[in-house]
Amino acid sequence: MTQNGNIVVSVIAPLYNDADILEAFAEQTQSVLDRTYEHYELVLVDDCSIDNTQAAVDRLLSRRPRIRCLQLSRPFGREAAIAAGLESAIGDFVVIIDPRTDPPDRIPDFVEACRTASGIAIGVAEPAERASWIVRAGARVFQWYTRRVLGMDVRPRATHFCALNRQAVNAILQIKDQTRYLRLLTTTVGFGQTPIEYKQKPEAGSKTVRALMEEINLGMEMLISLSRHPLRFLSRLGLFLSFMNALYVLYVFVVNIVKRTTEGWTTLSLQNAVMFFFLFLTLAVVCEYIGRILEETRTRPVYFILNEKNSSVVMEDLVEKNIVNRSHEP
Amino acid sequence: MKSHTYDAVIVGGGFFGCSLALFLRSTMSRVVVIEMGDDLLQRASYHNQARVHRGYHYPRSLMTALRSRLNYPRFVEDFADCVYDEFDQYYAVGRKLSKVSAGQYRNFMNRIGAPMREAPAEVRDLFESKLIEAVFAVTECAFDPVRLKQCLRARLEEAGVEVRLCTQARRVMPDAGGTLTLECESSDGEALEPVRGSWIFNCTYSQLNGLLENSGLAPIPIKQELTEMALVEMPAGLRNIGLTVMCGPFFSTMPFPPLGCHTLSHVRYTPHAHWRERPGARFDPYEYLAAHARKTHFPMMIQDARRYVPMLAECRQKGSLWEIKTLLPQSELDDGRPILFQRTAEHPNLICVMGGKIDNIYDLPHELKKTGIEVHDPKR
Numbered sequence: 001m002t003q004n005g006n007i008v009v010s011v012i013a014p015l016y017n018d019a020d021i022l023e024a025f026a027e028q029t030q031s032v033l034d035r036t037y038e039h040y041e042l043v044l045v046d047d048c049s050i051d052n053t054q055a056a057v058d059r060l061l062s063r064r065p066r067i068r069c070l071q072l073s074r075p076f077g078r079e080a081a082i083a084a085g086l087e088s089a090i091g092d093f094v095v096i097i098d099p100r101t102d103p104p105d106r107i108p109d110f111v112e113a114c115r116t117a118s119g120i121a122i123g124v125a126e127p128a129e130r131a132s133w134i135v136r137a138g139a140r141v142f143q144w145y146t147r148r149v150l151g152m153d154v155r156p157r158a159t160h161f162c163a164l165n166r167q168a169v170n171a172i173l174q175i176k177d178q179t180r181y182l183r184l185l186t187t188t189v190g191f192g193q194t195p196i197e198y199k200q201k202p203e204a205g206s207k208t209v210r211a212l213m214e215e216i217n218l219g220m221e222m223l224i225s226l227s228r229h230p231l232r233f234l235s236r237l238g239l240f241l242s243f244m245n246a247l248y249v250l251y252v253f254v255v256n257i258v259k260r261t262t263e264g265w266t267t268l269s270l271q272n273a274v275m276f277f278f279l280f281l282t283l284a285v286v287c288e289y290i291g292r293i294l295e296e297t298r299t300r301p302v303y304f305i306l307n308e309k310n311s312s313v314v315m316e317d318l319v320e321k322n323i324v325n326r327s328h329e330p
Numbered sequence: 331m332k333s334h335t336y337d338a339v340i341v342g343g344g345f346f347g348c349s350l351a352l353f354l355r356s357t358m359s360r361v362v363v364i365e366m367g368d369d370l371l372q373r374a375s376y377h378n379q380a381r382v383h384r385g386y387h388y389p390r391s392l393m394t395a396l397r398s399r400l401n402y403p404r405f406v407e408d409f410a411d412c413v414y415d416e417f418d419q420y421y422a423v424g425r426k427l428s429k430v431s432a433g434q435y436r437n438f439m440n441r442i443g444a445p446m447r448e449a450p451a452e453v454r455d456l457f458e459s460k461l462i463e464a465v466f467a468v469t470e471c472a473f474d475p476v477r478l479k480q481c482l483r484a485r486l487e488e489a490g491v492e493v494r495l496c497t498q499a500r501r502v503m504p505d506a507g508g509t510l511t512l513e514c515e516s517s518d519g520e521a522l523e524p525v526r527g528s529w530i531f532n533c534t535y536s537q538l539n540g541l542l543e544n545s546g547l548a549p550i551p552i553k554q555e556l557t558e559m560a561l562v563e564m565p566a567g568l569r570n571i572g573l574t575v576m577c578g579p580f581f582s583t584m585p586f587p588p589l590g591c592h593t594l595s596h597v598r599y600t601p602h603a604h605w606r607e608r609p610g611a612r613f614d615p616y617e618y619l620a621a622h623a624r625k626t627h628f629p630m631m632i633q634d635a636r637r638y639v640p641m642l643a644e645c646r647q648k649g650s651l652w653e654i655k656t657l658l659p660q661s662e663l664d665d666g667r668p669i670l671f672q673r674t675a676e677h678p679n680l681i682c683v684m685g686g687k688i689d690n691i692y693d694l695p696h697e698l699k700k701t702g703i704e705v706h707d708p709k710r
Contacts (some may be wrong), residue, residue, distance in 0.1 A: 008630065008633045039629050039633075041630070058450060068598065087426050088426065088427060088579075090633045090634040090637065092633070173460065174460070195415070257395060261356065305426070305427055308427060308578070308579050308598075310579075310598055310601075312601070312603055312604050312605075
């Protein structure tokens with residue numbers, strides 16, 4: 001406690017339809033924070049839930065101190081919710097936690113690693129048996145590729161559970177990219193990353209088993225925003241094939257003049273097929289990049305905030321006298 | 331007993347009570363101010379940000395902003411000795427979480443005729459441009475609440491308004507002659523001689539409902555906040571500057587003349603608790619404040635404020651001002667600060683007056699006239 005007396009820790013929890021677990025999560029988290037830190041805040045970011053999360057938040061705010069809740073104006077997605085939390089967090093150290101899957105009692109470990117070892121501590125989930133072999137194999141290929149091409153070690157099981165020091169947070173906030181994958185941003189800013197293995201909660205349920213498509217999307221975002229390698233690879237290949245095409249044109253001319261024979265169907269269709277394959281592959285990659293450019297040129301905010309609410313708790317001893325409950329709005 | 335009938339009895343010796351007494355004395359011969367403390371202007375009139383509002387603070391409430399803008403020159407002229415203007419006042423507009431944008435803020439202020447200009451580059455550089463959209467320089471001063479108290483005391487004396495200190499108003503009872511009787515007690519709970527008045531004004535701010543409830547009258551819906559304003563010593567570069575970030579969960583810092591330091595308040599961390607007063611479940615906010623543990627929120631305030639103005643990291647806390655702040659529930663929506671001027675249904679001659687900002691007093695004479703009380707307002 002003594003060495004933690006002069007730091008402020010912000011814990012950000014993105015919410016989406018989490019009314020059922022919110023109370024237990026807040027209680028667990030705050031019991032950890034209360035005994036570890038003198039100053040902290042718990043920032044809930046509600047991505048415009050459609051269940052009664054807001055009602056649960058209101059109940060929480062009237063009973064527990066040091067919580068505030070940002071409510072986004074419409075569902076912007078988890079990454080935008082995290083961005084909103086990061087932008088409004090005041091802490092020297094900022095912890096991002098998934099209320100459904102991550103264990104709050106590991107928060108001090110994350111902050112400690114972040115303080116002593118490196119600017120960022122990244123949570124790595126212990127292998128989940130549920131992941132299918134396709135996902136695992138894909139992850140391994142992707143990891144190999146990013147390490148070779150990007151020179152970055154992307155951990156396939158890295159989760160959202162992480163701690164950042166103020167320097168890292170400020171660096172991330174400087175990135176103006178519209179696509180805000182946190183895992184991507186932490187990779188971009190560097191600052192040294194300490195992996196921390198932890199066990200996700202068993203009751204995590206279907207919400208955490210990320211669909212294969214989602215993984216593929218994330219992988220593509222990572223590649224596209226971190227590197228021009230796919231584009232460069234294709235432009236080289238394109239150059240090579242154009243050259244081959246030129247040779248072929250020459251060959252057609254020569255044959256036409258010298259032999260005056262009818263050429264075969266095989267060469268023609270082969271050339272056609274190869275060129276079309278390449279053309280569309282190039283188009284696909286160019287599309288991806290153009291999509292990105294479009295996304296980035298729209299400099300509208302990543303999210304809008306509907307409102308911010310804060311804890312409002314009348315002193316504990318008065319709570320016991322049952323004065324508070326009567327003096328609040330129902 | 332006849333000699334103890336006053337034309338007007340004012341309960342509460344804050345800025346509003348004293349000013350009202352002076353207005354009433356212009357036409358009434360016997361006016362008394364009843365104050366529970368041992369001096370005037372000791373509570374919210376002192377424990378406050380000492381800002382003389384000129385409208386810049388209320389970009390979401392046209393009426394409040396406009397009235398402030400119109401009343402400002404009058405206050406500054408009226409209390410020239412109490413005004414402190416040896417600092418530059420700046421209003422910044424936050425990028426995120428702000429309820430106004432820079433353009434909209436400027437338009438609003440132009441519309442009400444409150445002058446604003448772009449802040450000079452060296453002031454803009456104090457702010458983190460990623461979080462602050464624009465900074466405006468304005469002319470707006472502070473008041474010295476201690477001088478204000480001395481000034482009002484002298485004026486009350488000069489005008490011949492009686493002031494009873496250490497006198498707690500208990501309850502208001504109707505009496506036979508159509509007048510009202512105010513039962514009083516000393517700070518030790520000893521019954522004092524009751525005071526009779528043709529009019530009684532309840533200017534007790536956070537204690538409004540206390541007097542009403544004791545008198546068996548319906549309470550007024552009000553919201554109470556337990557607030558902390560940090561007193562800080564500014565680094566040299568910020569010493570002659572007042573800064574306010576609009577308009578959301580942001581902070582404000584400006585000189586606090588009587589102590590020679592700055593106040594730092596934060597929309598998110600200044601309120602430690604708030605509650606609505608409800609019939610039958612009221613507790614005395616002052617007792618609650620006295621019992622409160624008063625664990626300062628300064629570390630949180632500064633942690634947030636330094637994100638916007640990095641130099642603030644160097645400021646040192648010297649203490650805190652703790653006070654109960656009373657608001658009308660309707661101001662939660664538009665952030666306006668209208669005066670409450672309400673005659674009680676049971677006793678029409680008992681009037682509750684509550685204002686959130688000191689310059690609002692100049693709106694009172696008009697309201698008094700509507701109630702049938704002529705006062706002489708020299709400036710109109």
